[in-house]
Amino acid sequence: MLKNDLVDIIREKALWMRRRAFTMVHDAQLGHPGGDFSAIDIIATLYFGVMRYDPKKPDMPERDRFIMSKGHATGALYTALCAAGYYPEDWLKTYMQPQSKLNGHPNRNYLPGVETNTGPLGHGLPVALGIAIAGQMTGSDYRTFVLTGDGELQEGSNWEAAMSAGNRKLGKFTLIVDRNRLQQGMGTEETNGLDPLDDKFRAFGWDVEVIDGHDVGALVNALSEPPGGRSKPLCIIANTIKGKGVSFMENKASWHHGVPNAEQYNIAMEELV
Amino acid sequence: MAAPAAKQEGFYDCRDAWARTIEELAENDPRIVAVVNDSVGSSKLGGFQKRFPDRLVNVGIAEQNMVGVGAGLANGGRIPFVSAASCFLTGRALEQVKADIAYAGFNVKLVGQSSGVAYGELGPTHHSIEDFAWLRPLSNIKVVVPADSWETAEAIKWAAAYEGPVYIRLSRMPVPDLVVENRKFQPGKAELVRKGDDVTIIACGTMVHLAVQAAVELEAEGISARILNMATISPLDEAAISAAASETGAIVTIEEANIHGGLGGAVAEHTSANLPVPIERMGFPGFVPTGSVEWLFDHFGLTATGIARSARKAIGRKRG
Structure with a gap:
């Protein structure tokens, strides 16, 4: 497939995911739409341009793994897994309803395609590291991708895992940081600053790339394995916009777990085309 | 090694x-x-x-x-x-x-x-x-x-x-090593280490062999103590506890752990809701003072003599 065609397909999927996720949040009057929208282009690129998987065989040992460490952004994850064919669209309508498989944070025992249960922050990177070590140990060629928020990196467990990953030659291990610079209350730098984040990961023994996390072409390039592979884990710092795609949501911390009224929903649907 | x-x-x-x-x-x-x-x-x-x-x-x-x-x-x-x-x-x-x-x-x-x-x-x-x-x-x-x-x-x-x-x-x-005939490890099941009718001592881990010593001490006084090795704390063998409560009428629990929320707590949860009997819970009440393991066991009564004492106390609390 030509790269431009691939980029178009991913963009189309990402648009569908944004519309569908926002509808889920509107219907449930619950969710984390700001973080869904900053992450959606990254996740769409992984599922529709990069990763190897078969939704009919969710436990296939050689599948690439995606771990959603920012587990609260379920609108992004659940729409991706649905679009990837893991379950029918009807399931999305049950989002957060009693007994739904679509809990407010993902549960691997409820949904095919979910690799581990996340929600409390700082859990995804260590689990993903274990998956990558298992692959290295067994000589498997699967890749392991983990997406964390940026505020989430204030959790110390991430740095335990970052140090450990840097000390192993885990060339098939990729961390993407959704660097929207906002946590639930205010900016990351006002709260407990992360910059210079790239230097931190380099110092921990990682390769680092800093890209625009909404530039699908750049995401495809950064997430694709280079010829000959890598000898270090890769950290992609994806600069993103919280609430990306809806004018009144962009860069507003209040949309971390804000939910739309009917008027806001209609405006968003007009903009997301 | x-x-x-x-x-x-x-x-x-x-x-x-x-x-x-x-x-x-x-x-x-x-x-x-x-x-x-x-x-x-x-x-x-x-x-x-x-x-x-x-x-x-x-x-x-x-x-x-x-x-x-x-x-x-x-x-x-x-x-x-x-x-x-x-x-x-x-x-x-x-x-x-x-x-x-x-x-x-x-x-x-x-x-x-x-x-x-x-x-x-x-x-x-x-x-x-x-x-x-x-x-x-x-x-x-x-x-x-x-x-x-x-x-x-x-x-x-x-x-x-x-x-x-x-x-x-x-x-x-x-x-x-405990001496039990025809031993077979069964997860979720209490192991009957010694038969008895007057009181049941439910122990786990390092405390089980001390409970056996206590039973020998009690036998000399004519007290027959049942010993259960509760190697699985969760899920609990509720049937064995119910049997202990109904057949011996008094229970001592002992664990090298805090008495709140552990083996003793689990046994008390089950019996209080089903077959209430006197229970003496042995273990540590909270943070412990400085001391060697031996000193701590002795200080908190986690010895054969201490267990026997609790057994007598539990029996003394039986109704009528």
Whole structure:
């Protein structure tokens, strides 16, 4: 497939995911739409341009793994897994309803395609590291991708895992940081600053790339394995916009777990085309 | 590996049985791996490391990462035994144990070493007497507390074959092998170590052999004490407890743990709701003062004489 065609397909999927996720949040009057929208282009690129998987065989040992460490952004994850064919669209309508498989944070025992249960922050990177070590140990060629928020990196467990990953030659291990610079209350730098984040990961023994996390072409390039592979884990710092795609949501911390009224929903649907 | 410094003849450090068994299992099953937090020596995994260097993951002094890595290794098709001092494994990484192991339901075996007050004078930061109360509500983790070397080896073999999360709590205190006829390790089942009708002493881990000594002391006074080795704390063998309550009418629980929320708490929960009988709960009431293991056991009455005293007290509280 030509790269431009691939980029178009991913963009189309990402648009569908944004519309569908926002509808889920509107219907449930619950969710984390700001973080869904900053992450959606990254996740769409992984599922529709990069990763190897078969939704009919969710436990296939050689599948690439995606771990959603920012587990609260379920609108992004659940729409991706649905679009990837893991379950029918009807399931999305049950989002957060009693007994739904679509809990407010993902549960691997409820949904095919979910690799581990996340929600409390700082859990995804260590689990993903274990998956990558298992692959290295067994000589498997699967890749392991983990997406964390940026505020989430204030959790110390991430740095335990970052140090450990840097000390192993885990060339098939990729961390993407959704660097929207906002946590639930205010900016990351006002709260407990992360910059210079790239230097931190380099110092921990990682390769680092800093890209625009909404530039699908750049995401495809950064997430694709280079010829000959890598000898270090890769950290992609994806600069993103919280609430990306809806004018009144962009860069507003209040949309971390804000939910739309009917008027806001209609405006968003007009903009997301 | 150096021979264990057994304090008394016939007493064995259960960590040696753990180390022997995990090496045997690993020899036959390449999926078995060990994960440690700089705890190769205290986990007695030096031999494992020599034989299977590529299957020992040492994450350094980083328990949250250690437990998360365990979950990830299980996702990748390995059978990880995550081994560390139980105080740090359960306390420092409790949220990882809850979310990554119990709630996610990964096939991970957590092996808590040197539990209870085994670290003696090092104090409550290094004691693991809260672990039962922390892990019991994590309903799909099996909590197993072997009483001797034989049971340690059997529990490790069972855990390797069982698909699901397990916490195995080991000590470093030498204990004798129990004498029970036709022994068979049954997870979730109390082991009847000694028959009796007047009182039941429900013990686990390092306390079981002391309970047997207490029963001998009581027998000399004409008191017949039933001894149950409750090696599985969760899920609890409720049938054995109901039988103990209805057939002996009084219960003593004893554990090298905090009396709140552990074995004694579990037994009291069950009996109070079903068959209320007098219960004497033995263990530690909270943080303990400085002292050797022997001093702490003696100070808190965790001795044959102390158990016999509690048994008499429980019998004295029976109605009519």
